Amino acid sequence: MYDILKEIIDKRQIENVYPQKRTVPVLKPKNNLVIMEIKKSSPSKGKIKNFNILEQTNLYIENGVNCISVLTEKNFFGGSLNDLIKIKNKYPNILVLRKDFLTSKKDIEISYNVGADIILLITSLFIKEKNGLKKMKELKDYAEKLGMTCLIEIHSKKELNFALKLEPKLLGINSRDLNTFKIKKELPFELKKYIKKIKVIYESGINNYLDSFSIGVFGFNGILCGTSVIENKKRIPEIIKGFNDGKNNQNKFYKYMFNKIYLKKELVVKVCGLTNLKDTEFVIKKGANIVGFIMAKSLRQVNYEFLKNTALKIKNNMRALVITKEYLDQAIKAYNENLIDVVQVHGEFNENKLKKIKIPYYKAVNLKDKLQIKKSIFTLYDAFSENTYGGTGKTLSNELIKAIKEKESFLAIAGGINEKNIQKILKYTPNMIDLSSGLEKVPGKKDKEKVEKFFYEVKKWKK
Numbered sequence: 001m002y003d004i005l006k007e008i009i010d011k012r013q014i015e016n017v018y019p020q021k022r023t024v025p026v027l028k029p030k031n032n033l034v035i036m037e038i039k040k041s042s043p044s045k046g047k048i049k050n051f052n053i054l055e056q057t058n059l060y061i062e063n064g065v066n067c068i069s070v071l072t073e074k075n076f077f078g079g080s081l082n083d084l085i086k087i088k089n090k091y092p093n094i095l096v097l098r099k100d101f102l103t104s105k106k107d108i109e110i111s112y113n114v115g116a117d118i119i120l121l122i123t124s125l126f127i128k129e130k131n132g133l134k135k136m137k138e139l140k141d142y143a144e145k146l147g148m149t150c151l152i153e154i155h156s157k158k159e160l161n162f163a164l165k166l167e168p169k170l171l172g173i174n175s176r177d178l179n180t181f182k183i184k185k186e187l188p189f190e191l192k193k194y195i196k197k198i199k200v201i202y203e204s205g206i207n208n209y210l211d212s213f214s215i216g217v218f219g220f221n222g223i224l225c226g227t228s229v230i231e232n233k234k235r236i237p238e239i240i241k242g243f244n245d246g247k248n249n250q251n252k253f254y255k256y257m258f259n260k261i262y263l264k265k266e267l268v269v270k271v272c273g274l275t276n277l278k279d280t281e282f283v284i285k286k287g288a289n290i291v292g293f294i295m296a297k298s299l300r301q302v303n304y305e306f307l308k309n310t311a312l313k314i315k316n317n318m319r320a321l322v323i324t325k326e327y328l329d330q331a332i333k334a335y336n337e338n339l340i341d342v343v344q345v346h347g348e349f350n351e352n353k354l355k356k357i358k359i360p361y362y363k364a365v366n367l368k369d370k371l372q373i374k375k376s377i378f379t380l381y382d383a384f385s386e387n388t389y390g391g392t393g394k395t396l397s398n399e400l401i402k403a404i405k406e407k408e409s410f411l412a413i414a415g416g417i418n419e420k421n422i423q424k425i426l427k428y429t430p431n432m433i434d435l436s437s438g439l440e441k442v443p444g445k446k447d448k449e450k451v452e453k454f455f456y457e458v459k460k461w462k463k
């Protein structure tokens with residue numbers, strides 16, 4: 001197989017422009033690192049765009065970036081040490097990461113002299129080499145002795161195990177395979193599970209709010225974006241906001257949903273209107289992911305005592321409490337006592353109150369008109385009815401389902417779903433479906449046969 005890394009290293013020459021002495025103090029990384037890049041071309045994209053490096057840096061800083069990654073490799077990335085020197089001279093108080101294919105002590109010394117605060121060490125450059133670990137450790141120790149921080153980059157479990165032997169302080173998981181250039185979005189999420197007590201940066205392939213939101217939700221300590229923000233400057237604030245919002249929503253519900261929907265691309269099924277433990281356990285056994293209890297005016301209304309007796313017995317599934325504004329305080333209490341994982345809110349309610357106390361929630365919108373659809377992280381769209389918020393058996397029109405799919409981040413729909421129409425609904429490849437009366441014998445009591453048939457249909461579709 002063609003080995004681009006080998007070619008980069010073979011062609012690499014040390015530039016002659018660097019100062020012999022550092023003039024600015026070395027800065028230490030912040031708690032959360034928002035790293036954006038100065039990169040003129042790349043082997044995967046070729047020339048990216050003509051831009052002024054200082055203007056681009058300024059744009060980053062104005063938007064809240066706290067570390068600038070400067071590609072200094074010349075042959076494949078069109079970079080130069082001069083770029084880093086210029087940026088550090090103009091912005092001495094901003095963290096600068098030198099991104100290059102560093103393999104020698106001379107490289108480390110130069111990085112220090114030109115003003116880098118952080119240097120990138122790519123594990124795949126050392127892992128196959130004889131004494132590779134020893135060599136990488138020497139470079140890391142040397143850089144740290146000079147006060148710099150090493151961002152140790154990995155792209156596989158094998159590289160992670162190798163890198164952990166270096167006792168890194170900062171790990172970067174690159175979603176891009178440096179040999180094939182392919183992005184594997186889920187890879188950093190998978191590897192992060194094995195990393196404890198080390199700061200981890202998600203690198204590459206971050207293109208929008210949703211990408212960075214999910215990275216924040218999973219507790220990464222930073223993001224590193226290159227091509228996407230150089231190609232389109234509008235993405236800079238969008239991606240930073242996504243990351244910060246995600247960091248503020250690191251709850252069990254979002255983690256569950258992003259894992260299922262975003263990473264595993266699995267359908268999430270919520271069965272709602274449960275009023276007894278037997279039905280709840282049965283729908284879980286058959287395949288429900290989320291169980292829903294209603295605390296609102298409804299034929300299926302449950303009370304706080306019910307939650308205490310039932311919800312605590314459900315260990316591995318998500319528990320949603322469906323409320324209208326009158327029940328907000330009870331929902332908060334239930335969440336604080338670990339009786340529920342998320343609140344589904346209908347009608348008008350005090351969103352600020354929920355945000356302030358950091359309760360996971362999502363809105364349910366009874367959809368009458370396309371204009372009600374607003375792009376969000378997660379909204380459940382239900383059929384409209386004059387008299388009640390849900391459980392009516394009424395369905396959304398095909399036109400409305402198509403419109404949600406077009407406009408929203410995820411397709412989460414409810415309204416009149418049952419074992420007979422589920423195949424038609426599944427053709428839209430929804431991310432989440434929610435149903436209640438379609439599985440009932442009478443309001444509040446599920447029909448075992450309908451439940452069995454319904455989940456049989458879902459499984460048939462999954463195959």
Ligand SMILES: O=C(O)c1ccccc1NCC(=O)[C@H](O)[C@H](O)COP(=O)(O)O
Binds near residue numbers: 297414
């Ligand atoms: O189901 C109710 O009685 C209800 C009452 C008040 C607010 C919300 C309610 N249900 C919300 C749900 O999430 C239902 O699952 C959803 O409306 C779908 O119901 P269905 O059409 O019966 O499948």
